[in-house]
Amino acid sequence: LAFAPLLLVFLAIALPVLVLDYQSRLGISTVKKRKKFYGFTPNSSPIPLKRLILFIGVIIALGLTIFALMPRFPGYQIQMYPVSAPGEMANRRFDSQNRLIVNPGYVSEGKQQGENGSGGSQNATGAGELDQTFYYGFNSKINQNLRGELKPKVVMRVRSQAPGFWRVLAFDHYTGQGWEISRDNQVQKITRPSWSYRFQLLPALITGQTKKVIQTYTAVSELPNLIPALAYPKELFFPSREIGIGPEGSLRSPLGLLEGLTYTVISEVPFRDRTKLQQAGDNYPKSIQNYYLDIPPQIAVRVRQRTEELLATSEKPITSSYEKALYLAQAVKQRYRLPQDPSQFPFLEENQDLVEAFLFKYQGGYPDHFSTTLTIMLRSIGIPARLVAGFGTGEFNPFTGFYIVRNTDAYAMTEVYFPKYGWFAFDPIPGHELLPPSVEQYQTFSVLRQFWQWVAGWLPSPITGLLSNLWHFTIGTIIRIFVGLWKMVSSGWLGMLSGLILAIAFGFLSWLSWHQWKNWRYRFWLATLPPMEQIYQQMIRILATKGYLKHPTQTPLEYASCISQDQPKASAEVIEQIAHAYIRWRYGGHRPNIKQLRRRLKQFSKNRFKV
Secondary structure (H helix, E strand, O other): OOOHHHHHHHHHHHHHHHHHHHHHHHOOOOOOOOOOEOOEOOOOOOOOHHHHHHHHHHHHHHHHHHHHHOOOOHHHOOOOOOOEOOOOOOOOOOOOOOOOOOOOOEOOOOOOOOHHHOOOOEOOOOOEEOOOOOOOOOOOEEEOOEEOOOOOOEEEEEEEOOOOOEEEEEEOEEOOOEEEOOOOOOOEEEEOOOOOOEEEOOOOOOOOOEEEEEEEEEEOOOEOOEEOEOOOEEEEEOOOOEEEEOOOOOEEOOOOEOOOOEEEEEEEEEOOOHHHHHOOOOOOOHHHHHHHOOOOHHHHHHHHHHHHHHHHOOOOOOOOHHHHHHHHHHHHHHHOEOOOOOOOOOOOOOOOOHHHHHHHHOOEOOHHHHHHHHHHHHHHOOOOEEEEEEEOOOEEEOOOOEEEEEHHHEEEEEEEEEOOOEEEEEOOOOOOOOOOOOOOOOOOOHHHHHHHHHHHOOOOHHHHHHHHHHHHHHHHHHHHHHHHHHHHHOOOHHHHHHHHHHHHHHHHHHHHHHHHHHHHHHHHHHHOOOHHHHHHHHHHHHHHHOOOOOOOOOOHHHHHHHHHOOOOHHHHHHHHHHHHHHHHHHHHOOOOOHHHHHHHHHHHHHOOOOO
C-alpha cells in the first residue's frame, strides 16, 4: 500500500508523456487554438482527462484481477508476523483478578449489569435473553437456555494460509442445560521474553501428518480475553507479556481483546485422513476417559438407545468410531429441525434436560443445541467428545485476502477424540458443512476457489448449480478422453500406432482451427473499424505477408517511406497515397475517397512485389 500512490503518480505522468512523444514523432499537433486572455494563450492538454482516467483505471483493475487469481505458493505466503496493540495491552501481565475468562456479554459475579464495562444481559443459569452483541458461548460456563438473536457486527479480520474454524475454547462438563469448563482454575501461565513477542507453546501430542498454517488476526471491535486460533497452535506472537493456556487448549489474554489489536498464530493443523482415523481404535487414555465420557445418569439410557437406533438405520454395520461420529452427525442434521423463528421453542423448565427435550419432545432445537446433542450421543456409546466454540471462517474478500468475521459467525460444534491423532470436529448444524473447512493436501489455487465461492454467493442457486455441473462435466470429459487414449497407447504396437495417427490428426486439426480462429478474429476486428482504418490495416497485413513488417515505433509515414524504396513505382504510389490519406483522416479530420482507395488497394494486392 505504501508503494501504490507512487505507482499511480508514475502512471499519471508516464502515460501522457508516451502519447505526446508518439504524436510528436508524427509531426502533428492536436492542440486546438483558444482565445487569448490579456495577451496570454492558455495551453490545452492534448490528452483528454477522461482517457487518462480510463488508462489508470484499466491498469488498477487488471492488477487487482491478477492479484485475486494469482496462485498462492508456499514461498509467497505470509512470512512476517504482525503484532500491534493499544497501549494498555502492551506488556500486560496476569494478576489474581484476570486469570478467568472475561466476556462483556455476561454480568460479572458480584456486580450489577453495566458495571466495569460488563454490558451484557446473559444469565449464567436459568431462562434468559441473549446479549445482542457478544456470543454467549465464550465463557467458562455457558447457559443454553437463552433466547434471542445477535445483531450482525464485524468483530475481526483474519489473513490465513488456509480457511478454518477459528477455535476459541472447549467445554468438558455437561450441566443439563449448558456446559462448563470443570478445570477452569488450572490455567497454565506462559511468559515471553522481553525482547520478543513470541510465545512458544507446548507441542501437540499427535502422530498424524500436520501442516503449518500462519494466521494473522485483527480485532475490529471489543472481544473477550480469549484468543481465536486454528487448532493446535504452536507459536503465538502477542503483545502482552503473559498469556494463559486453559485445560481445554484455549489461549487467554490478561485483558480483553481491544479494537485495533493485531496478533499472529502459527498452528500445526492435522490433515483429516479418513482411513487412518477409521483405524484409530478405542484405546483412550485415562485423562480422556475421565473428562469426556461423562453424561448425566438420568438420561444416559434413553440417549444411548436413541443413538443405537439411529446407527441401526445404516445399510451397512458401522464399527469404527469415526464412521459412527460421521453417521450420527449427518443423522442429527437431517432428522431434526431448526426453529422457524427465535421464540418457537419455549424455555426449558428448571429440571428439564436439554438433550432429552431435543431428542424426544421438540424434535429439534437451536443451532448450538444440535452440537450439544451430538456430543452427548457420542459419549453415550463410549466415544469421547466435547463441545467446542469459535468463529466460522467468515466472508472471504478475494481482493484484500482477508476473511471478514462477524459476531454472527460464532457457533459451537462437536470435537471427537481419536487415539494418537487428537481431536477432530464434526458439525451437525443444518445448513453447515458436515466437516468444517481445514487444510488440504494441495492449495495452490485456493484463492481462485475462494474467489469462485465469493462470486457464487451473489448468484442465484440455479445458475450456480448449472455452472458447477458444466465445469464438472467438462473436466470429467477431458479426464475420460485422456484415460481412453492412455489405454489405447498402452495396449501394444497397434495401439501406439493408432495413438500416433490420432495425435498427428489432432495436431493438424488444432493448427487448422487456430488459423481459422485467428482469421475470424481479424475479420471481426476489422469490421469494427472505420472504413479508412480498415484500408490502412489491410495494407499493413498485405505487406506483412510479404515480409515487410511494421515496427511498433514506426509512424505511418516512416513505414510508408521505408517500404516505398523497395517497391515498384505503382505500388509505392499506392502505399504513399493510403498512408497520407490515413494520416489526414486520423489526425486532420479530412474525409478520404473510400471507394477510390478500396479500388487502389485491390489493385495493389494483385501486384507482384519486388523481392
